[in-house]
Amino acid sequence: MIEADAYKAEKEAREKRLLAYSEMIQKRTQEISSEIIKELVLERHRQNLTQKDIADMTGILPSNLARFEGGTRIPTLIVLEKYAAALGKHIELRISDDE
Template identity: 40%
Template sequence: MSKYFKDFLNEQLKDEEFRKEYESLEAEFQIIKEIIEARKDKNITQKELSDLTGITQGDISKIENGNANPSLKTLKKLAAAFGKKLVISFE
């Protein structure tokens, strides 16, 4: 994350309404981040992940771009493809 973006974000987070909306999206951002990082750690493309999971490359792209909410079933497929265990918790 660039310093310019961090400074901009910190300035925006001073606005309570913006901060609440940003925080409400934290879980979605975390899921996206975890999927992208796991795919990059495994050094595979979206197409290769698609081949491993049976999830279309287009759907993987939508998930990674925040334009789709993956189901629990989809998250389990992704976790299995990464050789990981899906863990969900309430904190």
């Protein structure tokens, strides 16, 4: 019985750590996506393009673009790259140590 209790306690501790880690990663991903989207929107405005223009160039639904730009949906990296490519830009990724 002791082994079962110890296993259960360790399992609960692992699940708690995983949840905290997942929440941290999700929050950071949202922050990064928001920063990228802000830059893309600024560039879209600089180029005098509408969401419809970007939608036509990328195949992304205008309603989805509005959600990304409004911050109610997190786009995938592929979608961000399509958006950037429509503006003549690209997304750069790098692996670095945690700050």
